[in-house]
Amino acid sequence: MTTRPPNNLDYVKQLAKRLYNIDINYIKELISYNDRNYHLITNESKEFILKIKNQLESKNRDQIDAINAFILHLHNNGFKVTVPMVNTNAEYMSYTDIPTDGELDQINGQKSYAIILMKYIPGKPLRYVPFTPTILTECGLMLAKMTIALKDFENMSLKERQFPYSLLRSVDSRQYITDVKDLNDRQLINECLDQFESLVLLRVHELKYAYIHGDYNEFNIIVDKTVGDRDDDTDNEYHMTGLIDFGDAEYGPRVFDLAVYLAYSLLMFTAGPQILAPGFGLKGYMQLIDLDTNELDVLYYCIKARLCQSLATGAHFYQLDPNNTYVLSSQETGWPALRALHDCQPKDILNKWLNIDEYI
Structure with missing residues (x-):
């Protein structure tokens, strides 16, 4: 069974406001194998990518932190990459449930999906x-x-x-x-x-x-x-x-x-x-x-x-x-x-x- 997150655009807007204090004027889902990726444009015309990791990979916080470190290393060496942004708790990642059909998906009582906001690269x-x-x-x-x-x-x-x-x-x-x-x-x-x-x-x-x-x-x-x-x-x-x-x-x-x-x-x-x-x-x-x-x-x-x-x-x-x-x-x-x-x-x-x- 696929562990891809449900697609809920309205809730993604709410997440962006709650986790990053940004108001979304435009949202579009982008292609992905088993995650969900969204192109966001704020009311101030700033652009971001919000990634919701699939359930399986969301379980392993250490590896997500490692990948963020990998990205930041390249960024610090001058590469244009999707740099993760800190949330309102000064962290690079949050965990949350995503509503689908009025219910919430959970794994073993833990919140199911890892949320990461990244800088958008034009092109x-x-x-x-x-x-x-x-x-x-x-x-x-x-x-x-x-x-x-x-x-x-x-x-x-x-x-x-x-x-x-x-x-x-x-x-x-x-x-x-x-x-x-x-x-x-x-x-x-x-x-x-x-x-x-x-x-x-x-x-x-x-x-x-x-x-x-x-x-x-x-x-x-x-x-x-x-x-x-x-x-x-x-x-x-x-x-x-x-x-x-x-x-x-x-x-x-x-x-x-x-x-x-x-x-x-x-x-x-x-x-x-x-x-x-x-x-x-x-x-x-x-x-x-x-x-x-x-x-x-x-x-x-x-x-x-x-x-x-x-x-x-x-x-x-x-x-x-x-x-x-x-x-x-x-x-x-x-x-x-x-x-x-x-x-x-x-x-x-x-x-x-x-x-x-x-x-x-």
Whole structure:
């Protein structure tokens, strides 16, 4: 059963007033897998995102505090991220019940949902702009910068986190395979996850670990055509302006963060063959971070595993909540990308990615 919070716009307005003393003039629900996110504009034209965590993750306050610390560390290092705001009790988080059908949902007598208010980052998700070589390279470079900035971050709660949607747990998505309708696609997922299990998980101890975002995808990367600190704001190109949704942050192989990004970079790429898209993100990333041989050896299998995880999990969550079409966002272009990748020779496609300028 899904633990997604009920959607009650009137009550969200009340929460904003009670917990943060702000009066809401505009409210819009944003897409989310299993939380609720709302774009708020106050009577004073200030903009925020109010997040209501799902019941399962709301139980673990230590991990929510750890994620807030992760975000604040990046903010203090100059990254534009969704900074949490303190409430009227001078805390970054509150717990509350959300009314639904005249009743209140509770877990073991405790208030059910964690509430966090964050600064809004103007712009639009990368998903809604052309996936050009320039923007994909820039986002790869920004991921490398973030990885470097997190080298001096430390948090034991996050380091010990066992997150169900981590790439480390991608083989668990086999439990959702019956929600995938096509039998050939089920076989494809099994083959890809078998490869990940034998060629990545069995040697994961050989990979370099770091604190990672965990879901560096086209909906969480914010872009805009105007960047205030850029010398030339008139190039009419979209540029990365911010990063949102840190709910999947963890301590894991650093190549996993890159693989997640490269998997999603495939989805909307039209500037050339779809399977070449990861070359641009890899090019940007490797301007600052040289991947070692072990990381390069597993990159291809990690990208396929993330696509499998996204496709199978999306199909499952859609069965649970057919109104949440966001969970199907990878389906249309994700399946062709996975099939095309699976037909490639790993060393051949990696060589093309590493020498992407020769091909596009």
